[in-house]
Amino acid sequence: MGIVGNMHKAHPFADRWNHNTRWYPRIGEIVSGHQVVLDVGCGDGTLAGHLASLGHQVIGVDRDSTILPPDAPNTHFMLGDAVSLPFENDSFDAVTAVMMLHHTHQELALVEMRRVLKPGGVMVICGTARDRAPSEMLRSLADVPENLISRVGTTAWEPGTVKLDATQSWRQTRATIFEMLPGARWERIPGWRYLAVWQRPDTDQRC
Numbered sequence: 001m002g003i004v005g006n007m008h009k010a011h012p013f014a015d016r017w018n019h020n021t022r023w024y025p026r027i028g029e030i031v032s033g034h035q036v037v038l039d040v041g042c043g044d045g046t047l048a049g050h051l052a053s054l055g056h057q058v059i060g061v062d063r064d065s066t067i068l069p070p071d072a073p074n075t076h077f078m079l080g081d082a083v084s085l086p087f088e089n090d091s092f093d094a095v096t097a098v099m100m101l102h103h104t105h106q107e108l109a110l111v112e113m114r115r116v117l118k119p120g121g122v123m124v125i126c127g128t129a130r131d132r133a134p135s136e137m138l139r140s141l142a143d144v145p146e147n148l149i150s151r152v153g154t155t156a157w158e159p160g161t162v163k164l165d166a167t168q169s170w171r172q173t174r175a176t177i178f179e180m181l182p183g184a185r186w187e188r189i190p191g192w193r194y195l196a197v198w199q200r201p202d203t204d205q206r207c
């Protein structure tokens with residue numbers, strides 16, 4: 001086993017590796033200190049379970065009733081649509097969404113996710129977009145060798161969730177996030193993904 005393999009052995013999702021699970025530990029770090037988390041488009045609840053194992057209380061919502069897992073310690077799963085979340089304003093300390101946003105009306109979902117986040121809370125979005133500009137295609141090409149390297153020492157795993165190709169470009173998606181979440185940080189991360197993090201200002205009465 002080489003250095004890369006050993007590195008991945010230490011990753012909590014080395015035995016359930018995909019381009020979403022690889023980022024769960026990073027998401028866990030970002031929401032650290034934020035007790036009650038809503039995971040939107042939670043799928044089979046793997047991220048929710050990870051966050052619960054870190055001590056969070058997690059509610060997972062998904063619009064696909066067939067994928068929702070049973071409740072588990074510190075996790076509750078329910079049917080819900082990102083564009084009309086069944087929660088009061090200012091309900092959650094953190095809101096996460098992994099590979100959900102491109103499945104839905106992005107602006108409406110962001111308005112809702114923002115609405116249910118408490119002032120001072122943090123939102124983390126991990127998603128993908130479509131290569132439209134040559135620069136976007138070039139950037140995505142760089143993910144090809146990285147993908148091969150990242151898999152060394154891991155076991156590939158795919159949950160049975162609905163998959164969909166993105167239609168909006170990287171540039172459009174980033175612009176939408178900046179427009180809906182002023183002050184958000186956005187970065188392109190390996191695995192044909194972006195990571196966006198937004199902290200709702202403490203003084204923000206209502207967006």
Ligand SMILES: C[S@@+](CC[C@H](N)C(=O)[O-])C[C@H]1O[C@@H](n2cnc3c(N)ncnc32)[C@H](O)[C@@H]1O
Binds near residue numbers: 041083105164
């Ligand atoms: C590619 S899967 C990702 C699942 C999970 N977040 C993960 O990290 O593997 C996308 C999920 O988002 C859900 N989804 C898509 N649009 C949604 C919406 N508008 N409201 C709630 N869930 C939605 C789908 O049903 C699916 O389970």
